[in-house]
Amino acid sequence: MDTPLIETKNLSKSFADLQVLDSINFSVQKGEVVVIIGPSGSGKSTLLRCLNFLEAPSNGDVLLEGALVGMTLKNEVRQHLPEKILNQQRQKLGMVFQHFHLFPHLTAKHNVSLALQLVKKMPTAQAYQLAEKFLDQVGLSDKLEHYPQNLSGGQQQRVAIARALAMDPLAILFDEPTSALDPELVGEVLVVMRNLAQAGMTMVIVTHEMGFAKEVAHRVVFMDEGKIIEQGPPESLFNHPQSERLKSFLRPLS
Numbered sequence: 001m002d003t004p005l006i007e008t009k010n011l012s013k014s015f016a017d018l019q020v021l022d023s024i025n026f027s028v029q030k031g032e033v034v035v036i037i038g039p040s041g042s043g044k045s046t047l048l049r050c051l052n053f054l055e056a057p058s059n060g061d062v063l064l065e066g067a068l069v070g071m072t073l074k075n076e077v078r079q080h081l082p083e084k085i086l087n088q089q090r091q092k093l094g095m096v097f098q099h100f101h102l103f104p105h106l107t108a109k110h111n112v113s114l115a116l117q118l119v120k121k122m123p124t125a126q127a128y129q130l131a132e133k134f135l136d137q138v139g140l141s142d143k144l145e146h147y148p149q150n151l152s153g154g155q156q157q158r159v160a161i162a163r164a165l166a167m168d169p170l171a172i173l174f175d176e177p178t179s180a181l182d183p184e185l186v187g188e189v190l191v192v193m194r195n196l197a198q199a200g201m202t203m204v205i206v207t208h209e210m211g212f213a214k215e216v217a218h219r220v221v222f223m224d225e226g227k228i229i230e231q232g233p234p235e236s237l238f239n240h241p242q243s244e245r246l247k248s249f250l251r252p253l254s
Contacts (some may be wrong), residue, residue, distance in 0.1 A: 002029065002030070003065065003066045004027035004028060004029055004063075004066075005028055005029060005030045005032075005064070005065060005170060005171060005202055006026075006027065006028040006051060006062075006063070006064060006093075006171060006202075006204070007026070007027040007028075007062070007063040007066075008024050008025060008026045008027070008047075008050070008051070008060060008061065008062050008063075009025060009060055009061045009063070010023045010024075010025065010059065010060040010061070011023070011024040011025075011026070011047070011050060011057050011059070011060035011061070011062065012024070012057065012058050012059040012060055013043075013046055013050055013055060013057050013058050013226075014058045019226055020043045020046045020226050021043045021046055021047055021050065021057075021226045022043075022225070022226040022227050023060070023227075024043075024047060024060070024226075024227070024228060025228075026047070026221070026228065028171065028202060028204055029202075030170075030202055031200045031201075031202055032202060032218045032219065033197045033201075033202075033203045033205070033216055033217050033218050033219075034203070034204050034205070034217065034218065034219050034220075034221060035205045035206075035207060035212075035213040035216070035217040035219075035220050035221070035234075036048070036204065036205065036206045036207075036220075036221045036223060037206075037207070037208070037210070037213060037220060037221070037222055037223070037249075038222055038223035038224050038229075038249070039224060039249060042223040042224045042225060042226065043223055043225075043226040043227075044206040044223050045175050045176065045206055047206075047223070048173050048175050048204060048206055049175070050062060051069070051093060051173060051204065052069070052089070052090045052093040052095060052173065053069055053070035053086055053089070053090065054095070056070060056080070064089065064092060064093070064170070065170070069086075069089050070086055070089070087119075091119065091167055091169070092169055092170045092171075093169055093170065093171055093172070093173055094164030094165065094167060094169035094171070094172035094173065095164065095172070095173045095175070096157070096160050096161055096164050096172060096173070096174045096175065096177050097160070097175050097177075098175055098176045098177065098179055098180050099180055100148070100153075100156045100157055100159070100160045100180075101160065102148045102156055102159055102160060102163075103148075104147065104148050104149060105147070106147070107144065107145050107146060107147055108131075108135055108140060108143050108144055108145070108146050108147075108148075108151065108159045108162075109128060109131045109132065109135065109144040109145065110131075111148070111159055111163055112130075112131035112134060112135060112159065112162050112163045112166050113127035113128050113130070113131040113166070115163065115166070115167060116130060116131070116166055116167070119167070120167070130166050131144075131162070131166060132144060134162040134163075134165045134166045135159070135162045137162065137165065138158040138159075138161055138162045138165075138192045139158065139188070139191075139192070140155060140158055140159065140162065143155060143159075152185055153180060153181045153182060153185050154181055154185030154186070154188045154189050155188075157177055157178070157181065157189045158188070158189060158192055161177075161189075161192055161193075161196075165196075170202060171201070171202035171203065171204065172196070172201060172202070172203050172204075173203075173204050173205075174193065174203060174204070174205040174206065174207070175206050176206050176207060176208070177189060177193070177205070177207070178190065178207065178209060179207075179208060186209070190209065190212050193205070193212075193216070194212075194215070194216055197216045205217075210238070210253055213234060213238075214234045214235075214238055215234075217233075217234050218233070219231060219232065219233060219234075220232065220233070220234045220237045220238070222237065222241075222243075222245075222246050222249065224245050224249070229243050229245050229246060230242055230243050230246050238250065
């Protein structure tokens with residue numbers, strides 16, 4: 001097996017006395033779509049945020065292409081990387097949040113092009129050209145000059161996906177990307193994500209959309225109380241769960 005694109009080793013995270021992640025060993029291969037499911041409070045979003053060091057782990061390691069993320073080893077002692085280097089690492093992992101995080105005073109095109117100009121130092125004309133390309137890819141070529149307040153929630157989330165794509169990441173992390181949307185808008189976002197999966201984009205997705213997980217995931221990971229309880233292909237995980245905890249979690253869906 002090739003070196004995983006993303007890997008965690010004995011990853012733990014605590015907030016004061018609350019342990020949210022407990023010795024997580026997790027990996028994602030290039031081109032793989034991994035969907036993380038589980039009850040609220042199980043640590044799913046915290047795991048995702050630790051992968052790009054939006055949350056610094058309390059213990060354990062995160063590796064990207066085999067190299068430590070957020071940390072360096074000096075004389076066998078782990079030290080945090082400077083923010084500038086950490087930000088360079090973060091560029092390799094796109095992040096799509098539940099609540100979009102668009103700049104309200106910028107148009108869709110400017111929201112997508114801003115990081116290209118500021119982070120990648122790309123000339124304005126080239127950044128605009130790329131922004132238009134990726135907004136077209138998510139079906140928003142007619143909304144380039146619209147501000148977030150004039151876009152539906154589904155359209156705003158598609159702008160956020162275009163923004164992540166424009167940075168040319170190795171993988172995209174999706175943190176419950178449809179949970180803030182009205183039900184009728186969920187489908188348009190899932191279509192974009194489905195297309196990305198079919199195109200071979202590496203994705204790690206925290207979601208409650210079980211039908212989408214069954215259809216798109218190469219592997220589904222079930223978490224509870226900060227631990228990975230069970231994982232496997234969607235067919236086996238949903239149809240033949242092994243643990244009692246997963247069986248009880250899936251029971252309302254059957």
